[in-house]
Amino acid sequence: MSPHRIPTDHPVLAPRPGATHRLHLTASDVSVVLDVTEGRAPAIAHWGAALGELGADGLDAVCDGAVDVVPQNAVDVPVRIGIIPQQSDGWIGRPGLSGSRSDGSGWAPRLVTESVTLDGAPMAAAHAETGAATARFALADAALGLALGLEVELLPSGLLRMRATLTNTAESPYALAELTLTVPVPAEAEELLDFAGRWAKERTPQRSAFTVGTHLRENRRGRTGADAAHVLHAGRPGLGFRRGEVWGVHTAFSGNHRHLAEQINTGRRVLGGGELLLPGELQLASGEEYAGPWLYATYGEGLDAVASRFHRHLRSRSRHVDTRRPVTLNVWEAVYFDHDLTRLTDLADRAAALGVERFVLDDGWFGSRRDDTSGLGDWVVSDEVWPEGLGPLIDHVRGLGMEFGLWFEPEMVNEDSEVARAHPEWIMATSPERMPLESRHQQVLNLSIPSAQAHVRDQMMAILDRYEIGYLKWDHNRDLLEAATRETGRAAVHEQTLATYALMDELKAAHPGLEIESCSSGGARVDLEVLEHTDRVWVSDCIDPLDRQQMNRWTSQLIPLELMGSHIASGRSHTTGRLHTLAFRGLSALFGHLGIEWDLAQATAAELDELREWITLYKEHRELLFTGDLVRADRGSSPLWMYGVVAPDQAEALFALTAVGRSSESQHERLRFSGLDARARYRIRPLLTGERPTGLALPPWWQRAEEEDGLLLPGAVLSTSGLAAPLIDPEQGVLFSLTREPVTSDAAAADR
Numbered sequence: 001m002s003p004h005r006i007p008t009d010h011p012v013l014a015p016r017p018g019a020t021h022r023l024h025l026t027a028s029d030v031s032v033v034l035d036v037t038e039g040r041a042p043a044i045a046h047w048g049a050a051l052g053e054l055g056a057d058g059l060d061a062v063c064d065g066a067v068d069v070v071p072q073n074a075v076d077v078p079v080r081i082g083i084i085p086q087q088s089d090g091w092i093g094r095p096g097l098s099g100s101r102s103d104g105s106g107w108a109p110r111l112v113t114e115s116v117t118l119d120g121a122p123m124a125a126a127h128a129e130t131g132a133a134t135a136r137f138a139l140a141d142a143a144l145g146l147a148l149g150l151e152v153e154l155l156p157s158g159l160l161r162m163r164a165t166l167t168n169t170a171e172s173p174y175a176l177a178e179l180t181l182t183v184p185v186p187a188e189a190e191e192l193l194d195f196a197g198r199w200a201k202e203r204t205p206q207r208s209a210f211t212v213g214t215h216l217r218e219n220r221r222g223r224t225g226a227d228a229a230h231v232l233h234a235g236r237p238g239l240g241f242r243r244g245e246v247w248g249v250h251t252a253f254s255g256n257h258r259h260l261a262e263q264i265n266t267g268r269r270v271l272g273g274g275e276l277l278l279p280g281e282l283q284l285a286s287g288e289e290y291a292g293p294w295l296y297a298t299y300g301e302g303l304d305a306v307a308s309r310f311h312r313h314l315r316s317r318s319r320h321v322d323t324r325r326p327v328t329l330n331v332w333e334a335v336y337f338d339h340d341l342t343r344l345t346d347l348a349d350r351a352a353a354l355g356v357e358r359f360v361l362d363d364g365w366f367g368s369r370r371d372d373t374s375g376l377g378d379w380v381v382s383d384e385v386w387p388e389g390l391g392p393l394i395d396h397v398r399g400l401g402m403e404f405g406l407w408f409e410p411e412m413v414n415e416d417s418e419v420a421r422a423h424p425e426w427i428m429a430t431s432p433e434r435m436p437l438e439s440r441h442q443q444v445l446n447l448s449i450p451s452a453q454a455h456v457r458d459q460m461m462a463i464l465d466r467y468e469i470g471y472l473k474w475d476h477n478r479d480l481l482e483a484a485t486r487e488t489g490r491a492a493v494h495e496q497t498l499a500t501y502a503l504m505d506e507l508k509a510a511h512p513g514l515e516i517e518s519c520s521s522g523g524a525r526v527d528l529e530v531l532e533h534t535d536r537v538w539v540s541d542c543i544d545p546l547d548r549q550q551m552n553r554w555t556s557q558l559i560p561l562e563l564m565g566s567h568i569a570s571g572r573s574h575t576t577g578r579l580h581t582l583a584f585r586g587l588s589a590l591f592g593h594l595g596i597e598w599d600l601a602q603a604t605a606a607e608l609d610e611l612r613e614w615i616t617l618y619k620e621h622r623e624l625l626f627t628g629d630l631v632r633a634d635r636g637s638s639p640l641w642m643y644g645v646v647a648p649d650q651a652e653a654l655f656a657l658t659a660v661g662r663s664s665e666s667q668h669e670r671l672r673f674s675g676l677d678a679r680a681r682y683r684i685r686p687l688l689t690g691e692r693p694t695g696l697a698l699p700p701w702w703q704r705a706e707e708e709d710g711l712l713l714p715g716a717v718l719s720t721s722g723l724a725a726p727l728i729d730p731e732q733g734v735l736f737s738l739t740r741e742p743v744t745s746d747a748a749a750a751d752r
Ligand code: DGJ
Pocket: 332, 362, 363, 407, 475, 477, 519, 520, 521, 522, 523, 538, 540, 541
């Protein structure tokens, strides 16, 4: 069979009734071209590098130029890969919309576009070219009784995001199985990078080839997951932090969800994502609608560039946190369940003396919760351990000038609790007789039952109304197995997730300024939707600085440093048993929202002095850390990692060099401080806080920098040709501060 030409009067090419709309959105070096040819469902004709001004002709050329040739043994028209891919457009891969009526019909939609608006105004013309903007497409398959609203937004950061809302416009119910949105990626994107992980070892990167088939990351945990795909990237082979074009997606949802990378046998590739719905979970009655989560899509040259779009977007929100993120002491690894007023006020005194600004009381203050087998879900202060209530501790903490924070786990219960005994029907299960397996001795409380949600809300609100509490640590310590409404058996993860967001919002609305930390067995609830309702994530229960080097590095692929809880713990890690110097613990925690999680009564005077130095250093640099651009150097397989933050105006920077292992080579690659202004001059100063790293052998430039007040060097040397690296023992590190020299009037005149 030979490829054939389609006669132009072939019915599939005959003009369709719908209007043609073509849009070019461009922001921050990214272009997105959206194509609605003759009323078809919207497709992305280009997503990637900026195209410059196109004009109507250019826009047509992009869309028409993206139409494929028809290969052998395929449908007789070019296959169109829509944002919601459909069989009716010739796509043989995973469909975007799956569902059916009870008689089995309605499963193969033919959505067409009925109208388009751009930033709220109806689009009358065929072409539009604009900066960051929101396009809304109203789609329908009238015969199947389905209407779908698709929102596509290019944000000023160059981040693209899309979400869809499906409405059942027919009389009979529609069982929705899946609504997945996709973005196309070119064939050059041959390598995939996403994440795996487990408790205390979250976000471990994994790479694979992008081959024919589906790389499907399904999550049925009812929470984002320690092993979440996090950001699923496709890029040029060997993509690194600073090199290689990369396209990535993130499904912003804290319940069940999926990410996928799919290639069909034509070679066409998409990335996509959406919520994962359990069987029967979403039965849309007539007129009912389902709103899917945001799918974020990021593009750039290297992983730093794609991460920076997420960071800039998060930082641009009006509700984003202040850069003066308070140094936080969390008592968990200091006292665990041993709540004792004298011990905790003493800990507060020691913390305040170091410059700590927030004191957080963790698990164990309520009900019968003396260990993790009992009392969870009873959000009433325990008379047994707090006979005078929390007032004496909170007054003490606040009297020391610190804010007070409190731990909750609102979606959970121990079976041995007042609430579980009074309302067994509130426990998530598939029937009254079938209790799910316990995990950490606990079950899930069904917040989609209004009375259950009201109960939790009222108990939490009573605590917040009674005490001066500025911060909640919101924990969630188990996966949701067989998570249904117990009396009906119907899956309820979707409703549970939305009810959780709503509860967070309600508490915040009632207590303006209240911050919430998203914690889930450490870092198992880190996603962009939870961050619309919270203000910080706990990266991991593992505070071992060596493991944190990896976890913080990759958590920051999605979120900026100010949202990552990053603590200094005791010398011997409670999770790994490894011992580290305070210098390495401090340096590793510095690039994040700093906290302490250590029984300070056990620390020596010298350790406390050094801890105070780290806190001071953090306070001096937090403005830079939380406004600057993250830079992670590509250093091959070298265990000498280098990363830092460069101020947006490039006037200053702070870099860390950390040895995460021993090298099989005796010399290291030069240090390159990327992100600096190559034309400026910078003074570089190595900063050695606390104990000097062992095994430190200095190259000559560094020796000179130590003898003088740093070394003044051209930005091009620092960023491009580089400086010889030191030798240093593993699990040690150093910092470098870089400040741009003001341009003297003589130099400015010479420039002119
Ligand atoms: C798990 C969290 O990740 C810890 O930080 C701590 O809050 C415990 N739960 C308390 O039970």
